[in-house]
Amino acid sequence: MSTALRPIPLSSPYLDERDEELVLEVLRSGRLSLGPSIDRFEELFAERVGAPYAAAVSSGTAGLHLLCRIAGLQEGDEAITSPFSFVASANCAIYEGATPVFADIDPRTLNLDPAAVEAKVTERTKAVIAVDIFGYPCDLGPLREICERHGLALIQDACEALGAEYRGAPVGSQGPSAVFAFYPNKQLTTGEGGIVTTHSEEEWTLLKSLRNQGRADGGGWLEHARLGYNYRIDDIRAALGIGQLEKLDLILGLRAAAAARYGELLAGVDGLEVPLADDSDHVRSWFVYVVTLARGTDRERVIAELEREGIATSRYLPSIHLQAYMRERYGFSEGLCPVSEEISQRTLALPFFARLEAENQERVADALRAAIA
Ligand SMILES: Cc1ncc(COP(=O)(O)O)c(C=O)c1O
Numbered sequence: 001m002s003t004a005l006r007p008i009p010l011s012s013p014y015l016d017e018r019d020e021e022l023v024l025e026v027l028r029s030g031r032l033s034l035g036p037s038i039d040r041f042e043e044l045f046a047e048r049v050g051a052p053y054a055a056a057v058s059s060g061t062a063g064l065h066l067l068c069r070i071a072g073l074q075e076g077d078e079a080i081t082s083p084f085s086f087v088a089s090a091n092c093a094i095y096e097g098a099t100p101v102f103a104d105i106d107p108r109t110l111n112l113d114p115a116a117v118e119a120k121v122t123e124r125t126k127a128v129i130a131v132d133i134f135g136y137p138c139d140l141g142p143l144r145e146i147c148e149r150h151g152l153a154l155i156q157d158a159c160e161a162l163g164a165e166y167r168g169a170p171v172g173s174q175g176p177s178a179v180f181a182f183y184p185n186k187q188l189t190t191g192e193g194g195i196v197t198t199h200s201e202e203e204w205t206l207l208k209s210l211r212n213q214g215r216a217d218g219g220g221w222l223e224h225a226r227l228g229y230n231y232r233i234d235d236i237r238a239a240l241g242i243g244q245l246e247k248l249d250l251i252l253g254l255r256a257a258a259a260a261r262y263g264e265l266l267a268g269v270d271g272l273e274v275p276l277a278d279d280s281d282h283v284r285s286w287f288v289y290v291v292t293l294a295r296g297t298d299r300e301r302v303i304a305e306l307e308r309e310g311i312a313t314s315r316y317l318p319s320i321h322l323q324a325y326m327r328e329r330y331g332f333s334e335g336l337c338p339v340s341e342e343i344s345q346r347t348l349a350l351p352f353f354a355r356l357e358a359e360n361q362e363r364v365a366d367a368l369r370a371a372i373a
Helices: 017-028 036-049 060-070 088-094 114-120 138-151 203-209 235-248 247-264 297-306 324-330 338-346 358-372
Strands: 053-057 078-081 099-102 125-131 154-158 179-183 194-198 290-295 347-350
Touching: 017 235, 036 053, 036 179, 036 194, 036 235, 053 060, 053 203, 060 088, 060 125, 060 154, 060 179, 060 194, 060 203, 078 088, 078 154, 078 297, 088 125, 088 154, 099 324, 114 138, 125 138, 125 235, 138 154, 194 203, 247 358, 290 338, 297 347, 297 358, 338 347
Parallel strands: 078 099, 078 125, 125 154, 154 179
Antiparallel strands: 053 194, 179 194, 290 347
């Protein structure tokens, strides 16, 4: 790294004094868990995405697991999902004993290809876990139609997609039940945390019981109606979530502006493709900025050259079925999902966050252009 250059991180949360104030208020109240901030966060979140109910949980993974549990996944069942995702969208089915089945992705959207999903349906299929990867909404219409026709549960992993819109409505507002995640690189952060939106009051009640060790509404602290988990969020995190929600439009606007700036800086650069543009059915919420390098580019060399300039990057995303534990447990190997596998070799996430300065984006673009020339 040249000594004069300040490092540019991959991501950075957008936090301000209002967040500090809300968190301090909770600390001073002494109500650190099971308090009113959680209800308030859930109400505000549900309102924001246009869903009738929301249940906050300790992570996006926890939310996905609870939806797999509620879908009744069990040993012998199959759950179809995307190989081009973060591992949690497949792991959640494995936690319940089901087998993950990977359907290939659409090379444009990088989301599940509905025709590939249809081709993987068997008598054992019980659920489809659809991911909105990189904040680009998945093809919910065709996926929903397939699930209805085959009697499958549809779970939406919207962990990366808070603020995205599908067919003119926010992700989360149209059903199916969706999970959003709040790790610090996400559009909204609570440190760790997640939330499940649902359109069913019964499911909402069940989610709140399952996250709270199976306690039932109105029951005692040591009375457990069912096997549950400790997947609770706490009031400290919920308060931070409220602060983040209050400025979500600002954060999303800044992220969209940073993405547009990269788009301009990288337009027409030979040797890479910028992320897919929105269309009338799909409006992305900018989670990461991932470019696709031309076939044959030495990605490792590009990464090393950017690193020398103090620029962090990441290989978003390896195909899940080729992870060591997946190969060992299920015998998956190369060739199962060729589109995903090929894209996995060529994608590169660039530094991306709300407060990313224009001059640093220019540095990234210059370094990237030089590295692929
Ligand atoms: C697509 C996807 N699914 C699931 C998760 C899991 O969320 P968490 O890290 O909050 O458990 C994430 C976030 O990391 C994600 O990006």
